[in-house]
Amino acid sequence: MTTPALTESGHALRTELASAREQTDRLFRLLAPGTLFERPIEERHRLIFYLGHFEAFDWNLLARRSLNMPAFHSQFDRLFERGIDPPPGQAPQDSAHDWPSEDEVARYNMKTRATIDSHLEDLDPGLLQMAIEHRHMHAETFAYLMHGLPYDRKQPAAARRPAERSAPANPRVAIAAGSVTLGTRTDRFGWDNEHLAHEIAVRSFRISRFKVSNGEYLEFVREGGAVPHFWSLENDRWWWRGMFAQFPLPQDWPAWVTWQQAAAYAEWRGLALPGEAQFQLAAELARPDPARDNFDYNHWDPVAVDAGAGSPAAPAQMTGNGWEWTRDVFAPFEGFKADPLYPGYSADFFDGRHYVLKGASPRTARILTRPGFRNWFRPDYPYMYAGFRVVEDSI
Numbered sequence: 001m002t003t004p005a006l007t008e009s010g011h012a013l014r015t016e017l018a019s020a021r022e023q024t025d026r027l028f029r030l031l032a033p034g035t036l037f038e039r040p041i042e043e044r045h046r047l048i049f050y051l052g053h054f055e056a057f058d059w060n061l062l063a064r065r066s067l068n069m070p071a072f073h074s075q076f077d078r079l080f081e082r083g084i085d086p087p088p089g090q091a092p093q094d095s096a097h098d099w100p101s102e103d104e105v106a107r108y109n110m111k112t113r114a115t116i117d118s119h120l121e122d123l124d125p126g127l128l129q130m131a132i133e134h135r136h137m138h139a140e141t142f143a144y145l146m147h148g149l150p151y152d153r154k155q156p157a158a159a160r161r162p163a164e165r166s167a168p169a170n171p172r173v174a175i176a177a178g179s180v181t182l183g184t185r186t187d188r189f190g191w192d193n194e195h196l197a198h199e200i201a202v203r204s205f206r207i208s209r210f211k212v213s214n215g216e217y218l219e220f221v222r223e224g225g226a227v228p229h230f231w232s233l234e235n236d237r238w239w240w241r242g243m244f245a246q247f248p249l250p251q252d253w254p255a256w257v258t259w260q261q262a263a264a265y266a267e268w269r270g271l272a273l274p275g276e277a278q279f280q281l282a283a284e285l286a287r288p289d290p291a292r293d294n295f296d297y298n299h300w301d302p303v304a305v306d307a308g309a310g311s312p313a314a315p316a317q318m319t320g321n322g323w324e325w326t327r328d329v330f331a332p333f334e335g336f337k338a339d340p341l342y343p344g345y346s347a348d349f350f351d352g353r354h355y356v357l358k359g360a361s362p363r364t365a366r367i368l369t370r371p372g373f374r375n376w377f378r379p380d381y382p383y384m385y386a387g388f389r390v391v392e393d394s395i
Contacts, residue, residue: 013128014120016367020135021113023297023365024054027142032153037096040148041383045083046096050142052080052105055112058131062116065341066127069115076100076108082344083141087378127341129189136365143300143363144383147243157244160301167215167251168306172206172392173282173315180281183333184372193346194372196335200277207274207282208389209315210305211322212265214240215251220265228257229382243300252304254322254387259355259379262325262388271390273327278391279358280371283318286310288360288369293320295360295369302362302385315389319369322387323357330354330376354378361385 028036028051036048060081063069071077079100120128146154183197184190214231218238221227231249232239238249257265259273266273274282290296292308294317302321309316318324329352338347357375360368363385377384 010121010125013125013132016132017120017128020132020139020365021054023139024135024142027139027146030146030155030157031149032155035149035153036102037099038149038153039091040145042091043087044145045092046094046099047142047145048096048099048102048105049080049083050138050145051102052076052100052108053083054135054138055109056080057134058116059112061131061134061341062123062127063112063119066124067119067122069119072111072115073108076105080105083138087380126189130191130342133191133365133367136368139365140361140363140385143243144385147241148383151244151246154244157300160299161245161247162250162253162304164248165250165252165304167213168210168304170208170210170213170216170305171312172390173209173313174206175202175204175278175282175285177204178202178281180277180284182277182280182372184370190370190372191345191374192337192339192342193330193332193374195337196333197372198333202277202281203394205274205278205394206392207278207315208391209312210309211254211317211324211387211389212262213251213305214249214253214255217255217257217265218249218251220268223268225264225268226258226261228255228261230256240301250302250304252306253302254305254317256302256322256385256387257325258382258386259325259377262386263327263379266388266390269390272393273325273388274391276326276328276356276358276374279318279324279326282315283358283371285314286316286318288319290320290366293317293360294362295320295364296366297363299362317359319360320362320364322359322361322385323364323375324359325386325388326356326358328356330356330374349376357386 037046039046179199179201181197182200184194185197186195230241239246240249290298294303331350354376
């Protein structure tokens with residue numbers, strides 16, 4: 001955890017908190033009336049949980065634990081405190097009637113925000129940044145939950161229909177051997193799994209210049225590979241299920257797949273997924289740009305894998321247009337210590353059943369795109385916005 005003297009100014013954090021709240025508030029405004037009690041993904045909570053979760057997390061972290069303030073609604077503090085991550089097929093058994101009404105949650109949220117806002121100057125800036133980043137993380141989670149809703153359960157929005165275009169050639173780029181830093185220094189804000197920052201020596205390798213596209217992955221499907229969650233086959237034609245509309249499968253968009261599907265494709269090609277250190281070394285060759293690379297809420301859906309591609313000597317979109325699977329199991333760095341104010345954030349997932357992702361998706365906030373940030377998911381989890389690229393391990 002960073003110290004107050006080493007964080008952004010209080011004014012900047014206050015602005016960032018307001019921006020993060022607007023992102024999550026906007027998501028709920030996109031839902032059709034009556035949708036909050038639906039469960040678009042069987043393994044996750046109903047959407048009403050997330051309406052309370054954003055504020056309950058802030059309350060429990062900032063007011064209850066940090067400032068030792070007494071609870072005004074302890075039941076909601078517990079009910080909305082933490083999400084769930086069961087294996088696919090193990091859905092929770094609650095019904096819509098088990099949840100409080102939208103109005104009750106809205107009143108809880110209003111009081112929580114007002115109380116926290118009146119004590120912002122008393123808060124450790126590092127804890128405030130933790131709350132801000134958590135909100136942005138779950139804004140992305142909520143987006144892929146919302147993605148699974150029928151289109152008539154979302155407010156109409158302009159859908160960006162892509163031009164039909166072939167998948168671009170995807171050569172592999174040579175990456176020279178070098179040393180790379182994994183993680184984040186302790187004098188800067190970082191989540192517990194980012195610490196301790198350390199150097200890793202990486203041998204030379206080749207990595208695909210672009211994320212593997214739908215067109216490339218389609219060849220694998222035709223050979224018997226698993227079909228991605230966002231695809232459907234209707235009347236012998238493949239379609240893409242976008243956030244607000246369905247349209248013919250864009251061949252030049254990234255294939256958003258599970259780790260299992262990505263690893264199977266790489267093996268089919270006689271290649272491999274990159275390791276976390278390989279990914280990070282390759283990512284240092286290009287400076288991320290949110291508009292060009294498609295992150296920081298620029299779009300709801302992907303763009304072409306070669307959109308705005310720069311030098312042919314550098315891989316494109318290493319940050320943006322979809323998280324990227326690595327072959328590395330999510331595990332602690334040497335010297336790991338769980339954050340005492342959020343001890344289960346990482347440690348609960350050091351179970352050998354989650355894999356590291358790097359980069360960012362279209363719905364990832366800029367604040368989460370620092371090089372040391374690490375994401376993780378189960379290898380068979382199909383709903384998130386995750387693509388991949390492949391490597392040759394020796395050249």
